[in-house]
Amino acid sequence: MTRSTKRRLGLILIEIIVVIVGIIYIYPVFLMFMNSVKPFREVVTDVIALPTRLAWETTATSLTR
């Protein structure tokens, strides 16, 4: 394995690690955004599941409560 190949592999490895760390950092924020448009029942039964329907009424209620 040549030096340039090793260097390229090292860079790819670093990029993979950075992407994984980025996903770990952004995931809680994604969960917050996703759960903000889920109905209460779906939030408490499965936090990480995608919403079956967008419950915009919670946003409207949060604006006035």
Place this chain on the structure above:
Amino acid sequence: MNYWSLFSNNVIITVIGIAGIVFFSSFTAYILDRRQNKYTKFIHTLVITPMLIPFQTIMITLLKVMNVLHLSGSIWGLGIQYWGFGIPMATFIYFNFLKTIPHEIDESAKIDGASTIRTFFSVIFPLLKNVTITVVVLDVMWIWNDFLLPLLMVNSNSKTKTLVLSAYTFVGQFNTQWQYAMTAMVLAIVPSIIVFVLLQKYIVEGVVAGAVKG
């Protein structure tokens, strides 16, 4: 609680905090940089050392002091308190950048008859645009999303609550309305995200602006 009244509370607190931090720290850094002697070096150390003090260690005594000064329970009082916590870091950033601005600029303004205050506001402060934007973005993100200080100071009255505190009202001891809490949190952080996205290109410019002297 109404979103727009909470939003206006946040805006007032953030504007008061940012205005004070930018005004006092930029002017302090200017004087400390331009008049270097043993006294100003001592004051410089005194100004930036509070960066090392964690907020949690002084929050109880701060609350007592603010009660005595009748500044707790008021959004104006809360805004003023951010000056104390934001000025050390902002002064540090301004001071490092001011080293890169030549003293000849001050001297030419002085020859034209400008006072120190006039020189600062008319000549030097416009040159600090990038650093000021950096300080503003960092402090907006911090003050807008801050939880602990508003919880201590303005949580007792619903009229003085902030957006982040309102999200916390949906969290109870026996029952938590997660759907409203999540939505309230999203509504609370969206304005600060918008500010960050609009001004993010200035952050790196401002942070590295004073890094290389020459």
